[in-house]
Amino acid sequence: MEDRASSAATRCADPVTPRGIFVAGTDTGVGKTFVSTGLVAAAARDGRRVAVMKPVAAGAEPTPDGLRNDDALALVAAARCYAPYADVNPVCLPLPASPHIAAAEAGVRIELPPLRAAAARLAAGADWLLVEGAGGWRAPIGARETMADVACALGLPVLLVVGLRLGCLNHAQLTQAAILADGLPFAGWIGNQVDPGMARVAENVAWLTQALGEPFAVLPWGTSDGRAAEVFREAFATASRRLAQL
Ligand SMILES: Nc1ncnc2c1ncn2[C@@H]1O[C@H](COP(=O)(O)OP(=O)(O)OP(=O)(O)O)[C@@H](O)[C@H]1O
Numbered sequence: 426m427e428d429r430a431s432s433a434a435t436r437c438a439d440p441v442t443p444r445g446i447f448v449a450g451t452d453t454g455v456g457k458t459f460v461s462t463g464l465v466a467a468a469a470r471d472g473r474r475v476a477v478m479k480p481v482a483a484g485a486e487p488t489p490d491g492l493r494n495d496d497a498l499a500l501v502a503a504a505r506c507y508a509p510y511a512d513v514n515p516v517c518l519p520l521p522a523s524p525h526i527a528a529a530e531a532g533v534r535i536e537l538p539p540l541r542a543a544a545a546r547l548a549a550g551a552d553w554l555l556v557e558g559a560g561g562w563r564a565p566i567g568a569r570e571t572m573a574d575v576a577c578a579l580g581l582p583v584l585l586v587v588g589l590r591l592g593c594l595n596h597a598q599l600t601q602a603a604i605l606a607d608g609l610p611f612a613g614w615i616g617n618q619v620d621p622g623m624a625r626v627a628e629n630v631a632w633l634t635q636a637l638g639e640p641f642a643v644l645p646w647g648t649s650d651g652r653a654a655e656v657f658r659e660a661f662a663t664a665s666r667r668l669a670q671l
Pocket residue numbers: 450452453454455456457458459460496558559560617618619644645646647648
């Protein structure tokens with residue numbers, strides 16, 4: 426583990442595109458897809474050609490066209506941009522479990538170069554590429570590799586979705602530290618309230634702002650569609666400005 430972490434800072438690839446972002450979360454189920462689809466839809470409404478990618482997905486249903494994952498389909502629908510599914514979601518595993526278990530179950534070894542090649546193809550036809558990770562930052566995808574290796578292979582700045590609930594201050598700090606230790610730019614963060622009963626949300630956000638910087642957006646629990654559209658429009662504009670400065 427130490428070898429992996431200590432060698433990480435020097436091993437990240439150059440950005441696969443200058444206009445891309447990797448969406449990571451403090452955990453699984455913290456709203457990466459919710460935030461990603463919101464940002465992508467805002468970008469599409471702004472007239473951008475947006476490419477989306479869910480490089481590794483665990484949990485998929487058989488369809489007449491092959492296995493399909495809900496997150497990948499949601500991203501494609503939000504982007505309103507055609508791309509071959511095999512590029513959007515190159516590793517689509519049926520078992521809804523940790524990707525390393527789902528991959529072993531399917532007899533798949535996840536290789537990084539094909540993921541980068543697919544991202545490059547997607548980015549070539551787009552103004553903007555958004556990539557959604559799976560699980561948390563160090564979710565395993567193989568015997569030694571984790572989602573951090575996927576992000577590193579793409580070389581993209583990381584947007585962290587902080588799932589606002591008890592424990593998120595620790596998770597957010599640890600995840601940011603790991604992103605930086607792994608050698609990728611930390612683009613910024615979006616707070617997303619995933620626990621409707623969370624106490625003292627504003628105080629938690631204030632602490633996170635001190636630790637991580639100003640958020641691109643903070644989304645309350647149960648954000649309505651209309652309000653979410655406006656918040657995501659502003660969040661996309663802020664994220665674009667920030668990316669241009671990196
Ligand atoms: N702000 C919110 N208010 C209410 N429900 C939310 C909010 N954000 C996310 N959810 C719900 O929480 C669930 C998990 O969100 P989402 O699927 O976006 O998480 P994720 O981080 O993408 O998970 P995964 O690790 O499986 O990809 C979904 O059912 C989503 O609709």
